Amino acid sequence: MKTILHKANTRGHANHGWLNSYHTFSFAGYHEPSRVHFGALRVLNDDTVAAGMGFGKHPHDNMEIVSIPLSGDLEHNDTTGRHEIIKEGDVQIMTAGKGLSHSEKNANHNKEVKFLQIWVLPKEKNIAPRYEQKSFPLAERKNQLQTVVAPDDANAVWINQNAWFTLGSFDKDNTTSYQLHNTNSGVYAFVIKGSISLNGVALEERDGLGITDTATIDIKADTDTEVLLIEVPMQI
Structure with missing residues (x-):
């Protein structure tokens, strides 16, 4: 068995006021050559979004993007026509495939939303974009x-x-x-x-x-x- 340990306090960190984000792997302004990915796992972000705030519409392609809410409610819109709310117990995945755009924001104006966003490199590239979410007891x-x-x-x-x-x-x-x-x-x-x-x-x-x-x-x-x-x- 081989292991690589990443302690919580060694993660990248960016606090934009409306967004407080910790990056296990290199992301945006955080670049650490020894922590670019773990196999096909490319991004593991631990995000807190302030009440009523969020990410405007932005594009992705050829990435599997998983969102796991930990508390609060996250509102999602994308160019496949989906408009959804995800909450604790839900898991959402977007197959970005040949390309889509989406936005995410805190659906509540009185509390934070906390969620994990995880990117995995795809098995097949340039497939049709796909969206799915399910609730898990x-x-x-x-x-x-x-x-x-x-x-x-x-x-x-x-x-x-x-x-x-x-x-x-x-x-x-x-x-x-x-x-x-x-x-x-x-x-x-x-x-x-x-x-x-x-x-x-x-x-x-x-x-x-x-x-x-x-x-x-x-x-x-x-x-x-x-x-x-x-x-x-x-x-x-």
Whole structure:
């Protein structure tokens, strides 16, 4: 097993007033040559958007863009004609494909919205843009793993890549394991809340850990904790 640890306080940071964003990988004004990507995982941004504020319409192409709200409500508009609200428990994916534009803003004028935005390099380029979102019962990730993004699971949102996103919410001292779908893949773990040990490596809130050269990840909750596991191809 090989690991790469990214402590929360080593992330890039940009506070624009209306947007407070932490970057696990190089993004916008933050560039760190050793942290450009983890396999096909290109961006993991931890964003807080002020009440009533947001991103104006902007273009993307050839990227799989996943948004996971942590609290509050995020309003989405795009050039495929979708106008949606996503909230905690929802997962949204856009296959940008040959190109689309979208905007995102805080749907509320009295509270912040917090969400993770994650970019994965696609398996096939220049396909038709696609949008999907689903709600996932929080109870179904309690002390177990819940797949929310997958290329081969009708219960998850579909992704144009051999990638799987899994969420878990664990009580202290609970244990489980994650079996990789492909032993040539790697898993990037991001601790949303609390502290956790993965194959014996201790992580705290907002830490990230890349894990390769293993078929199984043993999980132990050191406190009540929430974690996101992102399995991606390492060869891109």
